[in-house]
Structure formats: structure tokens, C-alpha cells
Amino acid sequence: MAVLHFLDLTKSHKDNHLKLFERLITAADGMKITAKNEPCAIKTHFGEDGNINFLHPLFVKRLVSMIGKSGASPFLAETTTLYSGRRFHADTHIALAREHGFDFAPVIITDGLYGDEYDDVNGSKIARGFKRVASIIAASHFKGHMLTGFGGAIKNIGMGCASKGGKLDMHSQSKPYVVAVKCTGCLKCHDYCAFKAVKKTGKTVEIDKAICTGCCGCMSVCPERAIKFSWSAGASDVQKGIARYTANFIKGRKVFYINFLLKISPECDCFHSNEPLLCPDIGILAGFDPVAIDQASYDMTRTALEKIHPDVDPQEQLLFAEKLGAGERKYEIKTI
Numbered sequence: 001m002a003v004l005h006f007l008d009l010t011k012s013h014k015d016n017h018l019k020l021f022e023r024l025i026t027a028a029d030g031m032k033i034t035a036k037n038e039p040c041a042i043k044t045h046f047g048e049d050g051n052i053n054f055l056h057p058l059f060v061k062r063l064v065s066m067i068g069k070s071g072a073s074p075f076l077a078e079t080t081t082l083y084s085g086r087r088f089h090a091d092t093h094i095a096l097a098r099e100h101g102f103d104f105a106p107v108i109i110t111d112g113l114y115g116d117e118y119d120d121v122n123g124s125k126i127a128r129g130f131k132r133v134a135s136i137i138a139a140s141h142f143k144g145h146m147l148t149g150f151g152g153a154i155k156n157i158g159m160g161c162a163s164k165g166g167k168l169d170m171h172s173q174s175k176p177y178v179v180a181v182k183c184t185g186c187l188k189c190h191d192y193c194a195f196k197a198v199k200k201t202g203k204t205v206e207i208d209k210a211i212c213t214g215c216c217g218c219m220s221v222c223p224e225r226a227i228k229f230s231w232s233a234g235a236s237d238v239q240k241g242i243a244r245y246t247a248n249f250i251k252g253r254k255v256f257y258i259n260f261l262l263k264i265s266p267e268c269d270c271f272h273s274n275e276p277l278l279c280p281d282i283g284i285l286a287g288f289d290p291v292a293i294d295q296a297s298y299d300m301t302r303t304a305l306e307k308i309h310p311d312v313d314p315q316e317q318l319l320f321a322e323k324l325g326a327g328e329r330k331y332e333i334k335t336i
Helices: 017-027 057-069 090-099 153-158 164-172 188-192 217-221 235-250 290-308 315-323
Strands: 002-008 039-043 073-078 107-109 118-121 124-127 135-141 143-145 149-151 198-201 204-207 254-261 283-287 331-335
Touching (some): 002 290, 017 057, 073 090, 090 107, 124 164, 124 235, 149 290, 153 254, 153 315, 164 217, 164 235, 235 315, 290 315, 290 331
Parallel strands (some): 039 073, 073 107, 135 254
Antiparallel strands (some): 002 283, 118 124, 198 204, 254 283
């Protein structure tokens, strides 16, 4: 049975939340995964442009301080997105992160400038920047999600540590395609593709799906956003894909998980707008099991989540992740 430590923020405390947060991490022995002079990644979400419900950067800043005191070298890790926006490319993603207050540590977009740099790990396209990083802290803002019911530690690792092609793999099991009426025939995608999957067809191009690897780099270099993909996978397939990627990613790594049940929004931090929060702040959970911490988070918010996404069973990601050996659903909570 996994042991989780919990900071209950529904109660009054004499100390401020940052001091209490540090006490939580110490009680949970979170710094034991770090090693002197070795890199330690903090995998978090910087929030979409226009979104204000993402994890408060002061909590992440306190983590950076604690990691630094342990002798390790902390950095903030993220990946590019499949959809257009400032997080679509690494350079604009980093600029947005700093605007949102994450300017106190190095920021590394681990799947490269265009999101196509990855290593194949048992069929999962894992962002290449994580290749030699053995110690990772997953600082996850727990919230609702239209496809997975909720997003927590499993989604932060499984989806958040994948390259563009990996995200595409989880979302649709399909390859990108060209919207001919939007294509200007500039051939940037054609010249970019290392696999020669983009073919000239008169004034436009098309993608040979038999050759395409699904890296999605062509989507990033297209100035007209004429290359798209189908969000055809159902909620069940997406959850199973995220669980599979999580299990493949964490194998052989030291990972510590923190779920922040604060500003619990109905949808993902990828949304560029905000809706009324689901419920008052609950607290912060910490531990070494991604399945247990997400199960506990779901149990604490089940009623509110079921109201907003009644057609989605978010426990599929938990069941499948447990089946794949990523963790276990049974847990014990120790309140600090």
C-alpha cells in the first residue's frame, strides 16, 4: 500500500502555505531522489496564454530551492503542444513561462524547438531531453479534463513528457494530414521532413502515411497551420495511452509526485480561458506512487468531477496504469 503525505488546506494554520509545503516535502522525504551534482527535473505546466489557474510559481520556486540545497541541479521541464499557440514552439513556450512567473530556474523544452526530438521507449515517443535525467519531480495541478475526467500526476508524466508525435499517438492513433485549401505550397514541411513523407502534388503537398513516423515536426514548421490531425480517439483510448506512456517513462527513474488540489478548474490548464472553479481548495498530496496519488486526488474530488464530466470514467487511467505496473490504487494518507 502506497503511503501519501497530505497538507490539509481546508483548515487554518499558523504558518504560511510555503512553509507548510516545505514541511510536507520533508515529511514525505521527497529530496531522497536527488543526487549531488546531478540534474533534477521539475515537470510542471506553465499554463496556457490567458489561463490564470495554473500552479502558482512560488511553490515551484520553493522546490527549486530545496533541490539546490540538496546539492542537485534543478531545472523546469516541459514539452511543446500539438495545438497552435505560444506553447507550440519551444522559444515562445519559454517566453510564456517566464511571463507567468517561472523565471527563477532554467527552463528546458525537452522535445526540442519544434517538438520532434524524442527517443523510442518501448513504443513510446519520449521527449529526448529526459534521456539522461534520472531524478524527476512531477509537480501537478490537479483539475478536470474533458477527455480523461481529470488530469493529475499520470497525465503530467504520460502526456507531458511525450514529444508531439507521442501526443498525437495518444490522442488519435493517426498521422497528420494537409488541408489543401490552406496550403500555399511553400514546401517548408517538404524540406523539413527527414523521412521524405511529405510529397509535392502540384501546387500543394500531401503526407504519405505509409512513410510518416508521426513525429509532427511538419505541423510546427508550417507557417499557415495547414497541417492538422484528427482528435478521433475516444476518452478510453486516450486514458490507456497516457497510462502506457507513464509506465514506460518512469521505468528505471526516481520520480516524486506532488498533486496540488488548489484552484481546481473544470478543464485543463491548456485552455486559454478560465471557468468557475469546481470546489474550494483542498490541499496538497505528495508521495512516490503516481497511481495512488491520482486515486487519492480523485477520491477527494469525485462528486465535483462527476458533475462536470458524467460521460467519462476517469478511473480507466488508474486501472490501466496499475495493470501496467506504474503503481497501485490502494493508499494510506498521513496528514502533516
